[in-house]
Amino acid sequence: MCRVLSYLGLPILVKELLYDSDNSFIKQSYHPQYLPRLLNLAGFGLVAWDRSSHNGLFPYIYKTEELPFYDENLHNLASKITPTCVLAHLRGVTYSSKQVVSLQNVHPFIFPGSNVALAHNGSLFDFEKMKFDLLKYIKPSLKKYIRGTTDSEWIYAVFLSQLPGLMGTYEPSDITDALLKTLKILQKVRLKHDIRINSPVNLFITNGEFIAATRYVFDYGWVPQNEDDAQHFIYHSLWYTYGESYGFYDNEYKMKGSQKRSSMIISSEPLTEDTTTWIEVPEYSMIFAKLEKNEIDITSLDITL
Amino acid sequence: MLDADLKNTLLSAPLCKYLNIEEIQNIISYSKFVTFAEGDMLLQQGKRGEGLYIILEGEVIVNAKILGAGLAQFSIVKAGGFVGVISIMKNNPSSTSVIARTPLKCLLISHAYFEMMSLFLPETKYKLVRSITEGLCQGLKEKYPRIMKIINKSGVIQKSSFGRIIRKNISPTIFNFTDLELNMNILKNSPLFKYFNEDDLDELVNYGELIEAPKNCVLINENEKNKTSYIVLRGAVQTSFIYKNKLAKLIVFAPISFFCGITLVNESFPSLVNYSTRVRTTLLKIDENNMLNLQLANKKLWEKIYDLVCHSFIELKRASNRLEIRLNSEFYNIQQLG
Numbered sequence: 001m002c003r004v005l006s007y008l009g010l011p012i013l014v015k016e017l018l019y020d021s022d023n024s025f026i027k028q029s030y031h032p033q034y035l036p037r038l039l040n041l042a043g044f045g046l047v048a049w050d051r052s053s054h055n056g057l058f059p060y061i062y063k064t065e066e067l068p069f070y071d072e073n074l075h076n077l078a079s080k081i082t083p084t085c086v087l088a089h090l091r092g093v094t095y096s097s098k099q100v101v102s103l104q105n106v107h108p109f110i111f112p113g114s115n116v117a118l119a120h121n122g123s124l125f126d127f128e129k130m131k132f133d134l135l136k137y138i139k140p141s142l143k144k145y146i147r148g149t150t151d152s153e154w155i156y157a158v159f160l161s162q163l164p165g166l167m168g169t170y171e172p173s174d175i176t177d178a179l180l181k182t183l184k185i186l187q188k189v190r191l192k193h194d195i196r197i198n199s200p201v202n203l204f205i206t207n208g209e210f211i212a213a214t215r216y217v218f219d220y221g222w223v224p225q226n227e228d229d230a231q232h233f234i235y236h237s238l239w240y241t242y243g244e245s246y247g248f249y250d251n252e253y254k255m256k257g258s259q260k261r262s263s264m265i266i267s268s269e270p271l272t273e274d275t276t277t278w279i280e281v282p283e284y285s286m287i288f289a290k291l292e293k294n295e296i297d298i299t300s301l302d303i304t305l
Numbered sequence: 306m307l308d309a310d311l312k313n314t315l316l317s318a319p320l321c322k323y324l325n326i327e328e329i330q331n332i333i334s335y336s337k338f339v340t341f342a343e344g345d346m347l348l349q350q351g352k353r354g355e356g357l358y359i360i361l362e363g364e365v366i367v368n369a370k371i372l373g374a375g376l377a378q379f380s381i382v383k384a385g386g387f388v389g390v391i392s393i394m395k396n397n398p399s400s401t402s403v404i405a406r407t408p409l410k411c412l413l414i415s416h417a418y419f420e421m422m423s424l425f426l427p428e429t430k431y432k433l434v435r436s437i438t439e440g441l442c443q444g445l446k447e448k449y450p451r452i453m454k455i456i457n458k459s460g461v462i463q464k465s466s467f468g469r470i471i472r473k474n475i476s477p478t479i480f481n482f483t484d485l486e487l488n489m490n491i492l493k494n495s496p497l498f499k500y501f502n503e504d505d506l507d508e509l510v511n512y513g514e515l516i517e518a519p520k521n522c523v524l525i526n527e528n529e530k531n532k533t534s535y536i537v538l539r540g541a542v543q544t545s546f547i548y549k550n551k552l553a554k555l556i557v558f559a560p561i562s563f564f565c566g567i568t569l570v571n572e573s574f575p576s577l578v579n580y581s582t583r584v585r586t587t588l589l590k591i592d593e594n595n596m597l598n599l600q601l602a603n604k605k606l607w608e609k610i611y612d613l614v615c616h617s618f619i620e621l622k623r624a625s626n627r628l629e630i631r632l633n634s635e636f637y638n639i640q641q642l643g
Contacts, residue, residue, distance in 0.1 A: 196585075217541075219584055219585075220540070220541040220557070220559060220583065220584055221537065221539050221540040221541045221559050221560045221584065221586065222539055222540065222584070222585075223539075223560075235557065235559060241372060242372070242373070242634070259373065259374070259375060261373075274351040274352075274398075275351065275398075276350045276351040276369070276370050276400075277370055277372050278372070279372055279627060279630060279631060279634070280627060282554045282555075282556070282557075282624075282627075282631075283541075283543075283554075283556070283557040283583075284543065284554070284557070284583060285554070287635075297636065298634060298635045298636065299635065299636045299637075300631065300635045300636070300637050300638070301637075301638055302552070302554055302638055
């Protein structure tokens, strides 16, 4: 059911995040530790910011519906670029011919005219019933950019519509308030349609200057009686680590120097099997991290709707 | 053959406080005596250990790599003490490293033997689990003021007193089993009840009542002496430390899980933790009287339930460790949302 990775901090070779550790991001597509029964094979996407690149406020974007572990282009690209902010997503969907695997459905989503990107780990139960009621919460100028069939893209459109602007420098409260408003809108529309089934909403947001994530489930613990696959109904994990820099130190991949906070990773699961220097974000929370004067400030907030 | 001094250490060890001499002899027969030189590692943080070590001679240091603080020393455990609770109860990677501070002699109770005790020596296992649980609760009690001090000093926003009063007055609804079908399969298939047979589950359900609690219903209040136990069937129960209306979340108990107040373990302890529903939640509630009746009427079932009690406090202890780290790393709840 999807894996997501976000990074903020010192320039990092993307290959070190995607390929190199014992629970590397690409490995999570076929061997996730925390959702082992559902593989993430329905597409890979990445956005990455390097301010020294042309039009530095906007990220590199790479998306493919192919299997990322066979993707030589991705590996070559990852071996070259050293961004300061990354958001990557592996799409995991149930194995059904009804699923649409396409480039339009690959996260992260980033609409033209904005440099805010969103990726989602989770699924809104009975989304088809409720989606058109979200239209009134989406700015008219953004509606036309919804091209895929995912609930995640609609969530992105709603979220973007709650921000003071599509671009710019945001205060932490701009992002956290917009996230909360988005969740409240989703809750309201679900209630209208009497949808009361477990629906995880782990959202990851960034614009290259901050990373933020929610760990939230609507109606947690309410699973349809006849549902065979329980993977969608567990509380999706969310972890983070921080330190001076992430890399290969003392024969293992880890964040070095945790007393200094110049780099941070927020992800669905740790990138290493040894999780001792990772912390799990509590349920019903959001976390926001921004680099201020070479130090990452981390704010966490309980989500109460 | 165990020499007299080591035997006395074992007999007076907190872990063995409920065991009789025959039970201790049984444990010794199936456990292993191990020795360590100074500096040797018994347990490594992040790796699965071999089991539980009872320190017979010598001392160990318990430390851990903590995010944001580097290597932190937690405690020194001396002869009579024990380490490796996570290894033996959950067979999970250890959350700390344990290193011999002096030359050591230990008794190692392996995870495999401990599991076997459920089948062949359930009463002995129960007594060990009881001691472990009391140790966990004592540890939580000692940690609580430290965490509360951090919360109090931090910028954590206070919740509204009015809101708290409203929530205290939200009550669950009791259902008859005919009104709300209890799907026994969800209990039978849950890993939590792997040692419970069908008769055990039927009897457990008979001691309980099915309730549906709306969102924000307080099931166990902090500072309340409450011996009621609950099994979450559907929904979610949030646990928190609350101090002067400042709230810090611990973990969520989801389906299928068991929890109870600390008073069930130690009558003199009021609850340190607030347990409230996050969403509409269906639970099997076993009140204090029925817990006592069950304990008297069906010792074997009680022993199995006590395992669940221990597991719930292990999760709370882990969550409190995480909270302490987070409070030292994050600006937590300093902003009013919305």
